[in-house]
Amino acid sequence: NPVQSAEIPQFIDVQVTCSSKEIAKQVATAFPEAYNNELLRVINLDCVEVVYDATDGQLIPRSRDITLLKALAVGVVISIFLVLLAECLDTKIKTPEDVEKYWDLPLIGTIPMDDGKVKGRHAIQK
Structure with missing residues (x-):
């Protein structure tokens, strides 16, 4: 007796994001048929079955990008x-x-800044 593997169904949860609830529902409704058609074309397997019908969409508030x-x-x-x-x-x-x-030395004195008012023989003659 060859050992047969038990077939475990795999579920795909499809969520459609769109600005319109009606378009999102139409896409979610059409997706299983389009996916099944693609499986038929690629691997000749007809195995997609809809478990739950598409529900009415709900608007998700846009989060602020900070x-x-x-x-x-x-x-x-x-x-x-x-x-x-x-x-x-x-x-x-x-x-x-x-x-x-x-x-750590005591300050003996300071030299003031020269503002251009030089006196004496080094002064610029006008």
């Missing part, structure tokens, strides 16, 4: 991080207090 908002938030966070990192790694001496802070 990818751009997420990318913007990530960009802001990374920018803030880079600014804080640059500030922490900056060791330039900009104020008189920085001399005492970085070198």
Whole structure:
């Protein structure tokens, strides 16, 4: 006696997404027949059977795409991080207090910035 394999039916759940409920129902109704015709053409097998009829469709609300908002938030966070990192790694001496802070030396004096008002014999003659 050859061993016969038990045939296990396979179910395909078809869901159609469309902007119109009527068109979605028509497509879901026509799909099994078109699938069966294709099986007949390719492997000469007529085995598709409709278990449940197509139901009336329901509109699924469109979800909001927040990818751009997420990318913007990530960009802001990374920018803030880079600014804080640059500030922490900056060791330039900009104020008189920085001399005492970085070198532990007392400040003796400062030289003012030259704003172009030179006096004396090095002054530009007009």
